[in-house]
Amino acid sequence: MTLRKIVSAGFSTLAVSAWMFTLPATGHAADTTKAAAQSAAEPKGLEDHIKNLHTQLAITPDEEPAWATFVQTMRTNATSAEAAAKTAHEAIGTASAPEIMKSYADLAHQRGQDLESLASAFATLYNTFPAAQKQAADQSFRENGHGGMGGGHGHH
Secondary structure, three states: OHHHHHHHHHHHHHHHHHHHOOEEEEEEEHHHHHHHHHHHOOOHHHHHHHHHHHHOOOOHHHHHHHHHHHHHHHHHHHHHHHHHHHHHHHHHHOHHHHHHHHHHHHHHHHHHHHHHHHHHHHHHHHOOOOHHHHHHHHHHHHHOOOOOOOOOOOOO
């Protein structure tokens, strides 16, 4: 396999990974990766994920404004991750090895910023929850091994 093919495959993996980690996980890591790949290809997957998370967190009408901000952050992050990965992928044909490595670093940096904004939006939402709902969310996120912000290390 040529370096170009390896790097190209790497960018595709990074694109899905960057996008996936902008979403709260809702299942086994393999299921989450599959769902992220499908969702990256079709917006319906993201919308299904949002709907399921809304149900899982038992969002009430009073929590809807904070929920809407959180959801918009997820959508924005997914769009920016996909665009950044596409731009980086397109540059591979003319980029030098150091430029390619810099692209990887830039994608990781963007992912970090996206996760920071998602964590902030989620904290705002979480702070609207009454104690029992916070406890249920905490327990769900612990059991799912994803901390609610992605990473998919366990069950949904």
